[in-house]
Amino acid sequence: MEIEFAAAEGWLHNVWLLIAVPLVSAAILLLLGKRADKWGHWLGAGSVGVTFVLALTFFFQLRGMDEREGVELSLFEYLPVAGLKVDFGLLYDPLAAIFTLLITGVGFLIHVYAVGYMSHDPGRRRFFGFFNLFVAAMLLLVLGNNFVMLYIGWEGVGLASYLLISFYFDRPAAATAGKKAFLINRVGDAGFAIAIFLMFATLGTTQYDEVFNGVGQLTGATVTAMGLLLLLGACGKSGQFPLHTWLPDAMEGPTPVSALIHAATMVTAGVYLIARSHPVFDASETAQAVVVTIGAITLLIGCIIGCAKDDIKRVLAYSTVSQIGYMFLAVGLGGAAYALGLIHLLAHGFFKAGLFLGAGSVMHGMQDQTDIRRFGGLAKHMRITWITFLLGYLAIIGLPPLSGFFSKDPIIHSAFERHGWSGWVLGSVALIGAGLTAFYMTRLYVLTFHGKPRWTEGQHPHESPPVMTIPLILLAVGSVAAGGLMATSVPGWLEPVLGEHEEHHARLSEWTVTAMTMAVVILGAGLGFALFRRGTALQEQPAGPLVTAARRNLYFDTLNEVVFELPGKLLTRALVFLDNRGIDGVVNGLAATVGGGSGRLRRAQTGFVRSYALSILGGAVLVVAAMMAVTLS
């Protein structure tokens, strides 16, 4: 299949505005300094709103076209070194279009929300500057027409995310989290960069069309290497095993950041990368197998650790890790499942953003408390937050007809359909994941909004102002409706990009899978509800008149603990331990090695000229000896 893009014409010629508007706004906010403090946040939110409107017009323009393969807009030639060249250009195709809508649409709502959320923060203008910078970089990432542009955007969102995570730089935890995110992302980025170099080396280009058309000429090993390197990059950015540890720590940033960057958009860039380079992955069986394996492992790890966390944002963060695992699983399966992964990505963008913003609203009303053991009974006090959170929660566990049902079930189904025994394994993993998701999300929801209040003293929970609740409502509407709408329209819309695929389900019928999933979900949710209806065992409760009932409950708890929880807990502990000591340790260890090595080497720089002369002499001996060795060999 030859891929070719038409040149942009008419209104689509102005696609570059999408990037320029938020970029200019960011520049104004960051350069004007204090002068922009009064109105800066409205400029920041407004610019994204304008971008969203622009994105809509472009979207309808593209929809009206007959040939929807996508249009290219060449800006200028960049870097023609020794026969290699990169055209600095934009590509607006159906895939880019839906990402653009997601980024600007959800981004706009979160910007509006942040106006309220950050209202007491002295650094609000700076925050919006970074936020706009992020939007611009993210749009560059999805709109570029070659891998180098993608990389530029990739680094740009990384920078913005790094700046935003350490936004509260006076908190050591935030600064550390920022550094950690940065370091781990460099590992992934290095992989991505090498992949790009590999493209240059083998194909001499990084333009999407030329690379994809050229994949056929490459050897299998090269394509696999390229795919795996791209995957490494994707894993770093999307918080996938084994590079997932930075994502939960990144929750140290302000909540709107968690919602936009670490739930809805940036972390899904890895999925975008894989979907965008699908011809590479289609051409390598091995690379696809690794993608699904990583997706499956991650979704399981995310669920299990999510069950053990008590911090509302961290539970949501692990949930994000796990949901992106689903998306990786889907895009790794290939074929028709690409579209499923992207649908889940979009749906997840809505409900997870909604959940995060809901969590932010709860924190806003509870004086920045994040411990779910200290919540409880909030449903009465923050009605809107409660309802919207409930809808998001129902969406994520996949209750029909909310969006999670339409996006997750088909993924589980597709996983079962993978050829050979791996289909059974992957399907089961995805199924168990659905149950666990239902369990921990129920726990989170119940502990936060129901049961008796377990607040610390002096809490007066209150509903957030309309500027925060309106985005919540809109996102909740999205969580409810988006899944059904997209499940029917998106696969057809993306066909020009991903190609046509026949669905053939041999093993299990759709209804069987749905029934199984529903059973598991209800089991998980019911278990969670039963266990945490009355609060949590970690919270001391005064002995009421119904002591016997409580005791029986306790007995039930213990039984549960022995039968269900203990193995899970042990596994969770082991995983958390592995997470902290093993993977974290390796990353931190690397950083410490560089720092330590630097400190030790630094001591060699004594400042004495005779010691310098000695090291020069040492170098001279080595160089002469090496040259002699060359001679004698």
Added chain:
Amino acid sequence: MTTDIAAETLKLPSLDYAALAPMLILFGVGCVGVLVEAIAPKKARFPVQLVLAVLGIAASLTAIVLAAGTEKVTAAGAVAVDGPGLFLQGSIAVLGLVALLLISERSLERGGAFVAQAAVTANSEADRDQATRGSGATEVYPLIIFSLGGMMLFAAANDLLTMFVALEVFSLPLYLLCAMARRRRLLSQEAALKYFLLGAFASAFFLFGIALVYGYAGRVDFAGIHAAVLDSPNDIALLYIGLAMVAIGLLFKAALAPFHVWTPDVYQGAPTPVTALMAACTKVAAFGGLLRVLYVAFERSQWDYRPVLGAIAVLTMLVGAVLAVTQTDIKRLLAYSSIANAGYVLVGVLAISKAGLASSLFYLVAYGFSVLAAFGIVTLVRDADGEATHLSRWAGLGRRSPLYATLFTFLLLAFAGIPLTSGFTAKFGVFAAAIEADQTWLVIAGVITSAIIAFPYLRVVVMMWLSEPGESTPAVSLPGALTAAAVTIGAAATLLLGIVPQPLLDMTENAAHFVR
């Protein structure tokens, strides 16, 4: 036969004055500058010297442009005029001109960055007296002009002896300039002494190497050595030991590990404008010499020296990147950064191909502009005691002066090789050339060290933007027109070469052919 008969037979070799003009002009202007010191009244010296120096460099640049396209060996084979030579000379002239702007700045500090009388004992009564009122020594101008002339000759020298003389001609003024800081004079003098002693040590290796190469080839001109590599009857060990020692001298000047040890101390101690000159122009000249030696004289030995120099490149990148992590002084940080960057240039050099040559030339120019602008900003961040170079003092600079913090951030990103800066284009070029030449291991090391060295850069960025300005955060002085011009030129070039590098890439591509 007697001596007078011989004298009759001596004929001056043909000197192509047009091709030699760039250097001759500078040497001439340098001599005039010395005379100005002797004749002109004290008050008039600064403007006269400044105008003279600027005109001299401009005239030299004009001569270079006029000579463009020439390909010949002149002065009895001592000087090669060819694409790379003229390109390097042009780069030295342009970068030197920008550095001269920094050097001539006198509004940041009364009397400029240079001490009035370097002979006055540091920290004595007289010294404190002259620090407050003396205007800086104007001898720096002829010294800089001589140094630039020497660098141009170094990049064009076509035999090892001329190269050695050029090496000394451009080094000696630098040793002197290092000792002439107005503030922290003891540190400055220490730096100069270290540079001088170690420079002499390295020169000794270079000279010894010349002797050994002569022992092998019987000649010291590059074409002769090139021919002798194939057909000399002598033992090849002579050639290799000689090459190793010649290389040591060159590696020292280019600040490659393990011959880099002087760099941080000297960069830190020298007056910042001189540091800028060294980081930009000396690097161009040193790599110019290295390129010519490796590409013209020893091209046929490339399979033998490549692994050795490759190991040095890897070591250099590692040392520069790893040591930059723990630096606490901005000048030292930039010094280690320049070491690491020298490693990247060497990666390009070791491609031993046209692409390698072109990409190294591009890298040198791109880095030169960025580093000039970076040191230019360092001269602006100051308090009552002069420049505030400790990193902790830079905390919160973004609040105090967003413009300069933004510029500096941009330059650091360029050093880190972020796309849309010249740093990316340049790194990309050298890595691409190295991969083409099957030197993938160098590129892998380059990518890894790039990742490491991005950390200290970003630490500075984070410190400038995300820390609250403390009591000790110094103000940024309003730059005089000269520094402003230098910083603007440097930053603009960094941006332009990142976005539209094509014209310069074409230029390097066209220039990348050595004459033998």
Added chain:
Amino acid sequence: MNGLVTLAAAAGEVKGGEAATFYLLAPIAVICAIGMVWARNAVHSALFLVVTMLCLGVFYVLQAGPFIGMVQIIVYTGAIMMLFLFVLMLVGRDASDSLIETLRGQRMTAVLLGLGFAGLVATGLYRALGNLDSVGLTQANSVHGGNVPGIAALLFTKYVFAFEVTSALLITAAVGAMILAHIEKRPDQKIAQPERMRARFAPDNYPGPKPGPGVFANSTSVATPAVLPDGTQSERSMSKILPQRELTAAEAAPKGTEHQ
């Protein structure tokens, strides 16, 4: 044809007087070179270096390179080393200069690396030159009619550009010496001759030369202040850097020079 050629002819094969001279001077040169590094006193070091350079000069002459030999002796031994000695003596460093090495392992490493480097180069040179027949300068010297004309020819033809550029080096060196050593006095710091005279004959100033140490004292030691005619000791007679010390009994004992 003159003595030069005679010398040149000897270069073909090492024998007779040449061999004797070489084997006599070579050990001296090496020993003095080692002595230069080893000596604790800077003046001794310089003198050792002088001997080594003299030996080298003789070797050059022996090798039919009279010009370089003479230049070696005149310029290096005669001018540079003597200047060096003058400076050393003016600065007045004495043997008490601290030679304690403070860097751990510095000396040992330096010795090892130095030996290693020497070993490497020597091995290489031995391999390369072990069985090489020396040709001598006969042929080279005959092209331009002698050693000196030959060098002149090279300097003014092949290396004329490098030779001319050396002038930049020399100018730089001179300017550098001025910068680092010369202090220009401001006009208000300059003292005119009349002021100087007035100050000299001002009250409370002794216009004559200061008495030397030991004058009229009961010891001739430089550490003994002079005794003025009125019997008081003059502090001015002693150099400020010398510590004034108590005389021992033997030194203070009458030496038969006092006024009876």
